Amino acid sequence: MKISLIIATRNRCQQLGRCLAHVERLHCEYDWELVIVDNGSSDGTAEVVQKFAEQVDFDVKLVHEPRPGLGCAHNAGIASARGELVAFLDADDVWFPKKLELQVEALQAHPDAALCFTDFLEFDESGVTMPSRMNTRVNARGWFERLQVGDTEIACGTMYKELLQANWIHTSSVLIRKATLSEVGLFDGAFAMGEDYDLWLRIAKMYPVVCVNRVLSDYRYQAQSLCGPLKFRRLVHSRGIAQVLEKHLRAKSVPSALLDVAAEKVSQCYSVVGWSLFRQNRLAEARSLFRQGLRYHPSDLLLWLYLCASFLPLTIVEGIRRLRRWVSALQGPAETAPH
Amino acid sequence: MRSKPLVSVIIPTYNCEAYVGQAISSVLAQTYDHNEIIVVDDGSTDTTRTVLVPYWDRICYVYQENRGLAAARNTGIREAKGDLIAFLDADDIWFPTKLELQVAAFENRPEAGLAFADFMDFDDTRVTRSSRLHTWPQAMAWFDRHRVGEIEMACGPMYEELLAANWIHASSVMVRRDVLSNVGPFDETLRAGEDLELWLRVARRYPFLCVNSLLSGYRYRADSLCGPIGSRATRVNHIIVNVLEQHLRGHQIPGEHVNSVRRVLCQRYWSLGWTYFGENRFADARRFFQQGIRYQPFHRQHWLYLCASFLPLTVIESIRRMKRWGRTLGGRAETAAQ
Numbered sequence: 001m002k003i004s005l006i007i008a009t010r011n012r013c014q015q016l017g018r019c020l021a022h023v024e025r026l027h028c029e030y031d032w033e034l035v036i037v038d039n040g041s042s043d044g045t046a047e048v049v050q051k052f053a054e055q056v057d058f059d060v061k062l063v064h065e066p067r068p069g070l071g072c073a074h075n076a077g078i079a080s081a082r083g084e085l086v087a088f089l090d091a092d093d094v095w096f097p098k099k100l101e102l103q104v105e106a107l108q109a110h111p112d113a114a115l116c117f118t119d120f121l122e123f124d125e126s127g128v129t130m131p132s133r134m135n136t137r138v139n140a141r142g143w144f145e146r147l148q149v150g151d152t153e154i155a156c157g158t159m160y161k162e163l164l165q166a167n168w169i170h171t172s173s174v175l176i177r178k179a180t181l182s183e184v185g186l187f188d189g190a191f192a193m194g195e196d197y198d199l200w201l202r203i204a205k206m207y208p209v210v211c212v213n214r215v216l217s218d219y220r221y222q223a224q225s226l227c228g229p230l231k232f233r234r235l236v237h238s239r240g241i242a243q244v245l246e247k248h249l250r251a252k253s254v255p256s257a258l259l260d261v262a263a264e265k266v267s268q269c270y271s272v273v274g275w276s277l278f279r280q281n282r283l284a285e286a287r288s289l290f291r292q293g294l295r296y297h298p299s300d301l302l303l304w305l306y307l308c309a310s311f312l313p314l315t316i317v318e319g320i321r322r323l324r325r326w327v328s329a330l331q332g333p334a335e336t337a338p339h
Numbered sequence: 340m341r342s343k344p345l346v347s348v349i350i351p352t353y354n355c356e357a358y359v360g361q362a363i364s365s366v367l368a369q370t371y372d373h374n375e376i377i378v379v380d381d382g383s384t385d386t387t388r389t390v391l392v393p394y395w396d397r398i399c400y401v402y403q404e405n406r407g408l409a410a411a412r413n414t415g416i417r418e419a420k421g422d423l424i425a426f427l428d429a430d431d432i433w434f435p436t437k438l439e440l441q442v443a444a445f446e447n448r449p450e451a452g453l454a455f456a457d458f459m460d461f462d463d464t465r466v467t468r469s470s471r472l473h474t475w476p477q478a479m480a481w482f483d484r485h486r487v488g489e490i491e492m493a494c495g496p497m498y499e500e501l502l503a504a505n506w507i508h509a510s511s512v513m514v515r516r517d518v519l520s521n522v523g524p525f526d527e528t529l530r531a532g533e534d535l536e537l538w539l540r541v542a543r544r545y546p547f548l549c550v551n552s553l554l555s556g557y558r559y560r561a562d563s564l565c566g567p568i569g570s571r572a573t574r575v576n577h578i579i580v581n582v583l584e585q586h587l588r589g590h591q592i593p594g595e596h597v598n599s600v601r602r603v604l605c606q607r608y609w610s611l612g613w614t615y616f617g618e619n620r621f622a623d624a625r626r627f628f629q630q631g632i633r634y635q636p637f638h639r640q641h642w643l644y645l646c647a648s649f650l651p652l653t654v655i656e657s658i659r660r661m662k663r664w665g666r667t668l669g670g671r672a673e674t675a676a677q
Contacts, residue, residue, distance in 0.1 A: 025396045026396070027395070097398060123384075
């Protein structure tokens with residue numbers, strides 16, 4: 001069983017150096033190769049890779065992909081990968097020991113599953129911000145408990161509906177059969193964000209997935225990265241999720257029984273983004289998002305309320321805000337009085 | 340000839356990025372190399388993960404949400420594949436022959452359940468106490484009683500000695516895995532003293548092995564959780580009292596030990612009551628004196644202080660002043676005599 005590990009990078013030779021030092025230390029009993037996709041770097045990325053390739057005893061390939069975007073870069077990596085199983089790693093993230101072994105075992109035990117993912121932790125400059133994604137989300141935990149194999153840390157089954165509601169598959173945590181990719185297709189290069197979510201949805205629609213419920217990789221949020229600080233991160237993600245789901249709804253690939261679930265999620269994403277724009281007094285932009293949300297979920301009364309509010313003049317909106325602050329200030333001292 | 344047994348080394352760590360590398364290096368430097376290292380990261384929020392990357396090919400790393408030392412060690416025990424399990428806290432260190440000597444000791448005495456050894460105290464700058472086992476006269480008496488032949492090793496029951504004082508450093512312990520599956524893992528509800536609680540459960544059924552060499556180091560940290568000595572002693576007393584009460588209620592204590600357990604309980608309640616009495620927390624102190632009397636009804640000091648705890652604070656204060664005054668008088672008389 002050969003495994004191809006794909007690392008896509010662009011002008012980050014320092015992080016790449018650190019990442020490769022950690023890959024070198026990963027002990028793996030399977031035959032494996034490393035495919036590094038240079039996504040248009042102008043720094044010393046190629047030299048770093050070359051030096052590394054001379055040191056280690058496994059195959060290291062360097063591929064160039066001039067079209068920007070993680071989706072395109074990963075596709076180029078997949079195209080030149082020779083393994084039966086494909087894994088991805090971001091230069092910022094770290095794999096923990098035994099990750100590949102546990103995942104290969106899980107896929108071997110469940111030959112019908114097309115994709116194996118694991119739990120992960122999230123961190124930023126301040127330290128670990130979330131110690132486990134699987135076990136802190138109620139629906140993720142519920143899915144796992146429903147499909148858990150005995151009392152092991154493995155669950156296997158279909159996950160399409162849950163995935164429509166939230167994405168808890170981290171790209172650096174997956175191991176995919178390459179045969180599956182040639183069947184469902186590669187990443188959609190048109191997405192700037194959420195191209196991974198789009199692929200997971202296509203896979204999960206046709207195949208069961210298997211999960212190893214153990215933290216086996218970490219996920220770094222960077223202040224200067226695409227995602228930015230926590231508040232914006234959520235907005236960018238919401239927008240990405242909405243766009244992916246809209247594509248799937250347009251292509252009529254969502255089964256009719258789950259249309260409501262998908263539509264509700266889209267409308268929820270739009271209302272989250274719209275509400276944040278509303279608070280920044282960007283009423284016109286917010287209005288168009290509320291409208292889009294209502295298109296998918298016309299019975300959402302709260303969205304109608306927001307939509308109406310976005311037509312009010314700014315002075316009245318400010319007045320209502322002042323009124324609410326005043327009311328909550330009145331309630332505040334009364335609540336703290338007993339202390 | 341039997342093959343060498345595999346030793347699983349369990350290193351629980353929590354936000355210990357400064358020291359965990361030293362701990363792992365001290366395992367890699369062991370003369371006995373048939374071991375596996377299991378690092379259980381108990382929800383560290385620091386850079387422990389990246390500090391460990393240089394050891395990635397030598398360790399098994401498990402990250403879990405923060406659940407406490409006992410839970411972290413239990414996770415390690417579940418992961419362990421070896422017949423022998425050794426614990427090493429992330430801020431402690433081992434000396435190179437630690438595993439070799441203890442594995443040899445187990446081969447010599449396969450009936451033993453748990454092996455421990457002498458240890459030293461150190462901090463960031465120096466060794467503060469070089470041999471802790473020798474600071475406990477009871478420990479040395481036990482050692483001499485159960486000494487095996489001419490070598491620096493002892494093997495024998497230790498339940499009663501453990502009740503009086505815990506001189507087993509968790510990072511010096513090696514225990515058989517089948518022993519742990521018989522007596523059960525660490526009690527995850529305890530936030531401190533979980534090690535003593537397990538040692539007591541092992542000691543009820545198995546003899547202990549002691550290798551009288553300095554094999555591990557216990558690091559005193561400025562930022563340590565232990566706090567000042569006084570409050571630590573009180574906390575230890577609370578733990579021991581809880582553990583023994585629990586064992587006594589569950590009828591888990593062998594008949595020949597029940598009396599000594601009652602005696603130890605009475606003593607521990609006495610020092611707890613006395614501490615609280617000194618802090619003028621009379622209601623708490625009274626509760627402990629009453630408990631002590633339950634276990635030893637004819638204990639005079641318990642009765643005396645129980646009565647005293649009903650007196651008004653002013654009276655107690657004046658008695659204290661009188662005692663102090665008496666002591667200074669005595670002191671003066673002594674200096675005058677010289």
